[in-house]
Amino acid sequence: MGDKVLIKGSEAIGEAAIRANCKAFFGYPITPQTEVAAYMSKKMPKIGRIFIQAESEIAAINMVYGAAGSGVRCMTSSSSPGISLKSEGISYIAGAELPCVIINIVRGGPGLGSIQPAQSDYFQATKGGGHGDYRMPVFAPSSVQEMVDVLQDAFDVADTYRTPCMVMGDGMLGQMMEPVEFKERKQRKLPEKDWAANGLGGRKEHNIINSLYLSPEVLEQHNIHLQKKFKKIEEEEVRYETFNCDSECDLIMVAYGTTSRICRNVIKLAEKKGIKLGLIRPITLWPFPNEAFEKTVDKTKYGYLSVEMSCGQMVEDVRLSVNGKKPVYFYGRTGGMVPDPQGIFEKVESIIGGVK
Known part of the structure; x- marks a missing residue:
């Protein structure tokens, strides 16, 4: 059995990520998810992990790109307008086939809208958001407990398929407090990250992380490969x-x-x-x-x-x-x-x- 505590949703996200062995967090404050970053800023340095408050949402998602490319588990979090700013980077991450987790605690929109809860980022999350032919698994928890559970699952799915995953909750879930049990989970068998750009490691050539394919023939083949992967996710990872x-x-x-x-x-x-x-x-x-x-x-x-x-x-x-x-x-x-x-x-x- 794990520990059962009364905890705010946004803070529970941070704790769940730490327990899922997230090694690096890059973020930028925006209501109503600032507590995620605040929690990580206190906890991550104490356990020898990385927390960086970036200068912008665009910087944060590109830091995720770099950390994910090195093979470490990493995460960012934001709320609706911030996710819009991250969308270009999310497309790059999907194109480069890098695993990471992105949190969106949704607020009212469009534009600056309000800081009240909403579900109006559904199109953005499920229909791409960024440019190009890519898809991204999107988890939608209904309680603080489930937010913890699916976050750990999202890290595993990300590593299994080399894909960004999003956990999308509304502002109410991010701000409410509920009892949560941090359970011991059965570990999913994950593939080796032999693609990571983390030194030679016995290889003859360096791994290269890239999403640029100037040849249309090569890019088409890359897209066909991605679509096969997305099809497998559709077959294997549905939750309801x-x-x-x-x-x-x-x-x-x-x-x-x-x-x-x-x-x-x-x-x-x-x-x-x-x-x-x-x-x-x-x-x-x-x-x-x-x-x-x-x-x-x-x-x-x-x-x-x-x-x-x-x-x-x-x-x-x-x-x-x-x-x-x-x-x-x-x-x-x-x-x-x-x-x-x-x-x-x-x-x-x-x-x-x-x-x-």
Whole structure:
């Protein structure tokens, strides 16, 4: 058993990274994730590891590029506008096939927006964000405990596939305090980092880390190689949870992160009115859990309701997964507003009542 402590989400991220053997952290302060950097600044130097507050988000992600290229586990964290600044570097990291973990504690937008919680970076995280044909595994925890668990998983996935991984939580998860157990984990067998630029190490030639391919024929082959890797990630690394979907439902909600917790309360509200609701909770936003919809499409009378703290970004992936077999509806709040159970339930009633 591990240690159970009451800890803030952003600080739990830092502790989980340390326990996952993160050797270097590079960041820049931005609300609501500054506590991640603050925690790492206190802890990392004491245990002989590297913490650098960079001069900008752009500098921080390029430091990650360098550290990852040397073969050490490394991480950066930011919030929405900061991730936008890091996007060019994330594309370089994906192109150079370097493992690292990127934290995004999402705030309201667009622009400077607000420091309130949101889920409006879904497109940015799952559809690339940076330039070029690349994908990036994106984990979406719904509690501080799960944030700890998926962060350690993200480091392993990053090392397994030589890819950047993102852990995306909203500002509420970053700021709330919950009890967390730092569990002993079964270690995943990871490949040797024989590609790292860390000296000759018995090799005849130095390893070179690069994302520049001037020959279109060579670059095309590199992209084909990357796409095969992304396909393997889609086959092997999907994570999701279904709740109350074992038998026929009136409607199945789809939600992730904090919003999925609110939807569980909506299920209780509906039960009192004789309405059965289910819930699909994606834990990986990419790869998206298409199979969850294949397994439940015959169990929902009236279709699916995507519930989000955005203007409907995930609803597009829900529609693609459902593939026209059932209706897909949307309910969302945006700009830092958090959906309340009653508002969601009223949407449920309007759907079921409208269909009836």
